Amino acid sequence: MNTLQSEQAGAATQASASSPPTTGPQGAYWQPPLSPYCPTCVRRRIRCDRSLPKCIKCSKKGLVCPGYGPRLRWANGIAVRGHLKGRTTPHIDKPPPKPSSTASKDSTSPRSATSLEQSSAAQPASIVMFPGFPDPDTKSRLLEHYDKQIAGLMVWIDSERNEYRRLVLPLAEQQPVLLLAILAISAQHLAVTTGKEMSFPARARDAAVTMISKQIRDVTGQLAAGFDLDSQIDPDTAVWMLASMLTLANYEMTETETGAAAADSHRQAARTLVNALATTNRENNALFHFLRNQLSIYDILACTTIFGPLSTVEVILPAPDHSNLIFSEFLSLLHKVTVWSRERHEKESSGIFNLADLPITSADARAGFEQARGSTLMAAGLLELPRDARRRDFVRIVDIYHHAALLYTYRVLFHCQVEPIEVEASAMVLFERLNQLEDKPSCLQNLPWPVFVAGTECCEDPERQAFIARMYTDIAQDMGFKYYLGILRFLQDLWSTKGTPWTELARRYEASGKKIVAV
Structure with missing residues (x-):
């Protein structure tokens, strides 16, 4: 396995770049003194104004300011389990050069x-x-x-x-x-x-x-x-x-x-x-x-359920020149919702949040995801799917992600300060589309995230809970990925603690070392 090693931007990092990484026992990471500048400004080679909670230069450019804390990077590859546990990286000869x-x-x-x-x-x-x-x-x-x-x-x-x-x-x-x-x-x-x-x-x-x-x-x-x-x-x-x-x-x-x-x-x-x-x-x-x-797909969906301070920093977004790929516009908007929701949480924790500070309204969100749904269906035309169950199921998958994203947005960004009828309408369509899939084995890989969102919406409905439990069991067994059974355990825990927002429970899980990644 690999380890995380702290990296800092700016002069402090450059001064120590020539030194080998310093690790403690079992790969514990060493943290050098913090740079006074945000890494984005350092990378752009401009002077950072060090404003809080984020620098003004990042804000004006529409960039996500990572702040001034430590950044973690993957390095040195020390194993944390198995027969390599505790060992430093050995010398291994490089693979031979490419053939002709x-x-x-x-x-x-x-x-x-x-x-x-x-x-x-x-x-x-x-x-x-x-x-x-x-x-x-x-x-x-x-x-x-x-x-x-x-x-x-x-x-x-x-x-x-x-x-x-x-x-x-x-x-x-x-x-x-x-x-x-x-x-x-x-x-x-x-x-x-x-x-x-x-x-x-x-x-x-x-x-x-x-x-x-x-x-x-x-x-x-x-x-x-x-x-x-x-x-x-x-x-x-x-x-x-x-x-x-x-x-x-x-x-x-x-x-x-x-x-x-x-x-x-x-x-x-x-x-x-x-x-x-x-x-x-x-x-x-x-x-x-x-x-x-x-x-990019993996990174953006994973960020929706991971809450660390650097979880949304330097996320891999769909390439601008690949905007014709299916779900690219959807993923870009979904990530914006995630970033805005984290900013709201930080402001609420500091007691300075005002509902008027949100960059969009619930109506704007619905319109944005509706447009993204249309773009995905148009891009999917390039796949030339035959007019059979797979084609019909793909259209249902697009609807499933559309309504799952709306429910996610209502919960994490607006905290359900929207009309209850809007929430229930999306929940109803989401469960209907999941139940209507004709060839589930061929599209199970697309279901973990929307089924997770559906699971967070049925805390008071035993019938829907049983449906979600069957779905995740099928996903884990048919795909052969044991991890999804852990997602089901999380949802069952959520259902048993009525009234607890799923984001709060996920933060608790993460604090105890159990990340929720419904991808």
Whole structure:
């Protein structure tokens, strides 16, 4: 596993950038003196006015000001469990250089898991020497399981355009870390869905994290110090690192009911990597753009239920030039609601909140999400879905997210200071659409977040509670992700503590080390 290490922007950071990271026992992080300036101003190389609660220069530019506290970054890769627990990062030789350009072009063409087996005899030394690395037959079976069962769970709609299957899987041939991550999640998913336990997944995960940590440690250090990263990381390296991080985040969700904290560390690492590349010209890569947008979906939805002070800082938003992607406009508006709700909470805690300070009204929110729904349906036309149950279910999914977002907005931003009829209308449609899905197995991966929101709306309704419990049980069992059973435990706790806002209970969970990530 990886650890969090404190990073500071400004002169204090630059002065210490050349020193190795300082960690305490079991990866406890060392915190240098706080910089007097906000990291956004430091990165833009302008003088920060240090206004509270956020600097005026960030406000005028419409930027999210992260304040003046410490920022945490993923680095050094010290394991917190498994056989690597407590160890520092060992020296591991870098993977061999890429094959020739001809081979590289071939690797990006659609290929099946069976074709990957043919190159197993030429595995890099770092993989061949890995203790317990599966034999060629087992490796082929695990890659095929990823191809047939897991890749489809990681996108809105599975199709021949699924880049996890079309591009990421062949890339694993060339990148040992990505191969380990894919084999780990595939073996773990098989163990969960078939009941056959394997010792390989956790060790593969630890090895992959260690190797990623070795690569990213210097990169994040250089970024914190303000150096140009053009010579530090190339597009191919960025792609396999980002693909590995997203895969490992999903792995953690399959392992335990409490895997959110571990998965979240991989999300934070991926966020750090993408933000680092945003300052360079190295992100112009089709697969990187796909993975970046996948991270954006994960990042924005995760932020709705995580409440740490830095949870909404430097979030990966949908790329502006990819506005035609499905749900991109929806996700951007949803994140704005999350940021505004956190600002309201901070002002209320300080006793300075005024309802007139909210940047939008409930009517504005409804209009904004309605427009986003239309944009999503128009963008979905590019998918050319056949006129069957999958097409009808996708339209229902769009409605489900629309009304879930409205209910989320009513609760976290307006604290239900809206007409009760509006709240009940969205709740009714949300439950109706969930119940109307014709082919649930093909769209279960899209349901954890809206089903969570639906679950927060039925504290007084045993019938709806039973429906949500069945939904989350099906999601956990059919997808093979144990973590969703932990979300159900949270909802059952919420239902038993009548009158407690779900956000308050989620904050309590987070304070005790149990993050709620309904993604």
